[in-house]
Amino acid sequence: MNGLGFFLDYSRCIGCQACVQACEECDTHRGRSMIHLETIQRQDSVQTAPQICMHCEDPICAQVCPADAIKKTPDGVVQSSLKPRCIGCSNCVLSCPFGVPKYYAEIDQMMKCDMCYDRTSVGKKPMCATVCPSQALAFTTLEEMQRSRQGHAIQDWTFGQENVRTKVYLWVPEETVRFQIDLVQIQGPSRIQEDRNDVAALLED
Amino acid sequence: MAKIPIPIPALVDRFGPHLNTEPPGGWTTAGEPDRVVKTHCCFCGQQCGIQLKVKDNQVIGFEPWEDFPFNRGKLCPKGVKRYLQGAHPDRLMDPLERVDGEGFVPTTWDNALDRTASEIRRIQQQYGPDAFAMLSGASLTNEKAYLMGKFARVAVRSANIDYNGRLCMVSAAAASKKIFGVDRAANPWEDILHAKVILVAGANVAECAPITTHYLWEARERGAKIIVLDPRMTPVGRTADLYIPVRSGGDIGIFNGMLQVMIERGWIDRAFISGHTTGWEKVEETVRRYTPEFAAKIAGVPAEMIIKAAEMWGPAATSFLLHARGIEHHSKGVDNCMAAIQLVLATGRIGRAGCGYAMITGQGNGQGGREQGQKADQLPGARDIENPEHRAHIARVWGVEEPSIPRKGLSNYEIIHAIHEGKIKGLLSICCNPMISLPDSAYVRAALEKLEFYAVVDFFLSESARHADIVLPGSLMEEDEGTTTNVEGRVIHHKKAVDPPGNARVDWQIICDLARRLGSDKFEYRSPREIFDELRRASQGGVADYFGITWERIDREYGVSWPCPAPDHPGTPRLYQNGRFFHADGKAHFHPIEWRPAAEEPDAEYPIVLTTGRVVSHFLSGNQTRRIAGLMKQEPEPFCEIHPRLAGTLGVAEGDFVKVESRRGAVTVKARVVKTIRPDTVFIPYHWPSDRAANRCTIGALDPISKIPEYKICAVRVMKTARPVDALAMLSPAAGGVE
Numbered sequence: 001m002n003g004l005g006f007f008l009d010y011s012r013c014i015g016c017q018a019c020v021q022a023c024e025e026c027d028t029h030r031g032r033s034m035i036h037l038e039t040i041q042r043q044d045s046v047q048t049a050p051q052i053c054m055h056c057e058d059p060i061c062a063q064v065c066p067a068d069a070i071k072k073t074p075d076g077v078v079q080s081s082l083k084p085r086c087i088g089c090s091n092c093v094l095s096c097p098f099g100v101p102k103y104y105a106e107i108d109q110m111m112k113c114d115m116c117y118d119r120t121s122v123g124k125k126p127m128c129a130t131v132c133p134s135q136a137l138a139f140t141t142l143e144e145m146q147r148s149r150q151g152h153a154i155q156d157w158t159f160g161q162e163n164v165r166t167k168v169y170l171w172v173p174e175e176t177v178r179f180q181i182d183l184v185q186i187q188g189p190s191r192i193q194e195d196r197n198d199v200a201a202l203l204e205d
Numbered sequence: 206m207a208k209i210p211i212p213i214p215a216l217v218d219r220f221g222p223h224l225n226t227e228p229p230g231g232w233t234t235a236g237e238p239d240r241v242v243k244t245h246c247c248f249c250g251q252q253c254g255i256q257l258k259v260k261d262n263q264v265i266g267f268e269p270w271e272d273f274p275f276n277r278g279k280l281c282p283k284g285v286k287r288y289l290q291g292a293h294p295d296r297l298m299d300p301l302e303r304v305d306g307e308g309f310v311p312t313t314w315d316n317a318l319d320r321t322a323s324e325i326r327r328i329q330q331q332y333g334p335d336a337f338a339m340l341s342g343a344s345l346t347n348e349k350a351y352l353m354g355k356f357a358r359v360a361v362r363s364a365n366i367d368y369n370g371r372l373c374m375v376s377a378a379a380a381s382k383k384i385f386g387v388d389r390a391a392n393p394w395e396d397i398l399h400a401k402v403i404l405v406a407g408a409n410v411a412e413c414a415p416i417t418t419h420y421l422w423e424a425r426e427r428g429a430k431i432i433v434l435d436p437r438m439t440p441v442g443r444t445a446d447l448y449i450p451v452r453s454g455g456d457i458g459i460f461n462g463m464l465q466v467m468i469e470r471g472w473i474d475r476a477f478i479s480g481h482t483t484g485w486e487k488v489e490e491t492v493r494r495y496t497p498e499f500a501a502k503i504a505g506v507p508a509e510m511i512i513k514a515a516e517m518w519g520p521a522a523t524s525f526l527l528h529a530r531g532i533e534h535h536s537k538g539v540d541n542c543m544a545a546i547q548l549v550l551a552t553g554r555i556g557r558a559g560c561g562y563a564m565i566t567g568q569g570n571g572q573g574g575r576e577q578g579q580k581a582d583q584l585p586g587a588r589d590i591e592n593p594e595h596r597a598h599i600a601r602v603w604g605v606e607e608p609s610i611p612r613k614g615l616s617n618y619e620i621i622h623a624i625h626e627g628k629i630k631g632l633l634s635i636c637c638n639p640m641i642s643l644p645d646s647a648y649v650r651a652a653l654e655k656l657e658f659y660a661v662v663d664f665f666l667s668e669s670a671r672h673a674d675i676v677l678p679g680s681l682m683e684e685d686e687g688t689t690t691n692v693e694g695r696v697i698h699h700k701k702a703v704d705p706p707g708n709a710r711v712d713w714q715i716i717c718d719l720a721r722r723l724g725s726d727k728f729e730y731r732s733p734r735e736i737f738d739e740l741r742r743a744s745q746g747g748v749a750d751y752f753g754i755t756w757e758r759i760d761r762e763y764g765v766s767w768p769c770p771a772p773d774h775p776g777t778p779r780l781y782q783n784g785r786f787f788h789a790d791g792k793a794h795f796h797p798i799e800w801r802p803a804a805e806e807p808d809a810e811y812p813i814v815l816t817t818g819r820v821v822s823h824f825l826s827g828n829q830t831r832r833i834a835g836l837m838k839q840e841p842e843p844f845c846e847i848h849p850r851l852a853g854t855l856g857v858a859e860g861d862f863v864k865v866e867s868r869r870g871a872v873t874v875k876a877r878v879v880k881t882i883r884p885d886t887v888f889i890p891y892h893w894p895s896d897r898a899a900n901r902c903t904i905g906a907l908d909p910i911s912k913i914p915e916y917k918i919c920a921v922r923v924m925k926t927a928r929p930v931d932a933l934a935m936l937s938p939a940a941g942g943v944e
Contacts, residue, residue: 014412014441015821016412017821018415021836022282025285042879043859199438199450199881200850200883202450
């Protein structure tokens with residue numbers, strides 16, 4: 001990929017879904033969007049987060065695949081399942097810490113983001129990173145990112161006690177060195193700082 | 206006779222909105238395109254570059270256009286999915302004639318045009334020349350906007366033509382003209398990157414001008430501080446350095462309050478003021494009263510926020526102001542804009558890199574659409590229709606006698622009033638959908654129903670076109686060629702990708718044919734390029750001078766910014782570089798601004814503020830975007846944003862249906878309970894029709910100067926209600942139903 005990398009900066013995301021709409025237009029999977037846009041907790045905040053495949057160095061989806069249907073290219077891109085091999089068991093869907101693979105019953109196959117392999121392999125940028133109006137999704141060189149943005153890139157995540165290293169970079173403030181993900185209770189109390197996002201609280205200052 | 210001929214559900218059944226879900230031939234059979242056309246998005250004022258893939262005279266998809274400098278391939282969801290307007294099942298492909306009780310039946314072009322022309326003349330002979338009015342739009346190309354103005358004045362010979370930019374850009378335009386003597390964003394977007402502080406006033410950039418987000422974020426990476434004024438915490442407001450949840454209509458409190466602090470602390474460029482401006486003394490005297498405490502009461506926010514904003518803006522080395530409909534859609538919209546712009550002027554930070562301001566134009570040709578003479582008070586080149594020299598120049602270009610050009614006509618909403626008063630009896634509209642986009646929908650509908658004759662040019666049967674006697678099937682942007690002028694004042698070139706389908710025709714030919722039937726020989730154009738060349742001459746020597754701009758130059762230079770008075774002139778991306786402004790004295794003019802209340806403030810009976818606006822996946826009246834499946838999936842129906850504190854007192858929970866009711870009408874929509882809005886305010890996006898139309902509630906109060914309606918504040922009450930089960934609620938969400 002000629003030194004080009006995929007960078008994800010959640011702080012820039014404006015939730016417009018241009019990525020979701022454009023992914024659906026890609027030639028290899030037209031009509032199916034491989035990117036997810038998460039609305040974090042709309043009641044509390046307008047924050048949103050796009051989720052592409054992070055392309056783990058040691059992909060858990062491939063490890064748990066009983067049919068050996070998920071392959072990684074030499075340049076580290078984890079691909080969609082191979083149609084002749086995929087048995088539709090959804091182990092990958094359940095195991096991915098980022099919630100990326102999706103099983104499509106109508107074709108009995110798992111499909112996922114392959115970083116637009118058809119585009120990147122011919123020198124284009126992935127579709128989502130091309131259209132993204134906020135460049136929360138950026139496909140460029142590490143040097144260009146370091147030159148033009150504050151913060152730095154990390155590739156290390158910890159899910160509970162599991163360490164994961166990804167090909168996709170997360171762009172974060174300098175003080176963040178790895179991303180620690182813990183369980184939260186669904187429908188539990190909000191973890192978003194109340195004062196920053198509650199307009200009523202801002203008005204009471 | 207402009208009542209709808211058959212019930213709405215029957216019209217929806219035939220004409221939609223239905224959803225186009227897939228490209229021509231389906232997702233799987235697209236194949237290789239025959240050609241790829243480099244053009245622009247049809248929607249908002251940013252006019253992003255985009256490539257359309259064409260196969261067998263149909264647009265089958267898109268490809269980003271990374272070379273176009275404004276957006277470098279970036280697109281919002283509307284831009285991505287815009288191509289699905291083509292090959293659409295709802296597309297009008299024949300002229301239609303209203304038949305009472307039957308609906309709309311296809312007819313011939315000859316019959317449709319003959320009848321329209323004869324009705325225009327009948328109404329004018331019976332009631333006077335100005336009894337026939339025209340409403341046009343700012344999503345038209347420059348060529349078509351020019352043609353509409355000329356058509357009204359030369360062929361129809363009515364004073365009454367106005368456009369839907371009256372609902373959009375006119376407050377910004379009037380403010381800019383009063384202060385600078387010209388109406389255009391002062392700087393190219395590139396300048397945003399070099400600003401150290403950026404004030405975003407009443408602009409939900411993330412949803413209404415998404416590509417501008419990148420400019421803001423890039424400026425921030427370079428150290429810019431961002432201040433956002435909005436009653437709702439927008440996606441840009443969320444991470445802004447200072448987010449000020451100003452109450453709707455309280456903006457002058459912020460601006461005058463900031464200026465007061467800046468004067469106190471000496472953050473005023475007095476050398477610039479004395480050398481390049483007039484009127485400062487009165488401003489200084491006026492804002493003296495606007496102490497942070499006093500101003501905070503007007504703005505409805507803590508005084509510390511105003512002080513902090515002044516501390517960020519005042520001493521900055523470079524600065525940029527961006528404003529949009531949030532401060533403009535008010536009965537004091539012009540004053541709001543002037544108070545904001547004077548923060549720029551008082552610091553002298555204008556006319557150089559990183560220093561200036563811009564209004565964010567809303568519609569595709571929001572800029573050019575207001576320069577080519579389709580405004581009630583203007584002739585081409587942004588000329589004044591009451592100015593004898595301006596009239597004489599245009600009369601020469603048009604080859605008509607100067608006295609034959611009508612005088613200033615009525616503005617958009619005043620035309621609606623005049624229909625009610627019986628002064629206007631006939632209407633032709635193009636590129637607008639007043640049933641959705643004008644305030645107080647019931648009043649607008651009653652006006653359309655009073656018309657003796659109504660003709661509509663459109664490519665889909667809009668909610669307004671349902672009231673027409675004759676519907677003339679026109680063209681999509683990609684079916685014709687022409688230019689628009691983007692948010693920066695950069696004139697760009699829309700290429701033709703495909704022909705109109707069926708018997709639909711390009712708009713300019715429809716208008717020229719109609720002009721011929723009205724007996725005019727001044728519309729013998731063979732192509733839109735000939736219209737553009739005439740437009741160049743018409744604009745020559747005017748404020749908005751396009752004379753040096755050619756289609757070839759636009760293609761070569763990725764657009765040319767006006768004023769461009771000669772073919773060898775480089776164009777003017779940044780105005781005021783020499784410290785000279787466009788008034789005759791070369792100076793910028795300050796105006797003292799006092800805050801005044803909105804036409805309708807909340808009271809005991811209607812205690813809540815309603816404010817309206819857009820969502821990212823829909824455009825204006827939704828006539829286009831409500832027909833595209835991907836965009837409808839993203840935001841299928843309108844909603845009422847309400848703070849949990851207010852929702853709690855009303856017993857309303859997330860997802861409940863609420864009735865939002867003003868003195869004029871009511872809508873029933875689902876509640877979206879969010880902490881990101883002021884607790885005294887609710888918000889409803891306005892893109893949907895009938896009982897889901899936010900404009901049923903809004904007020905027809907106008908700014909006395911710009912005549913823009915006050916969409917951003919009216920008084921309502923909100924109550925929980927049952928799911929509606931009437932016939933309109935049973936329709937699809939695209940047609941105004943509920944899910």
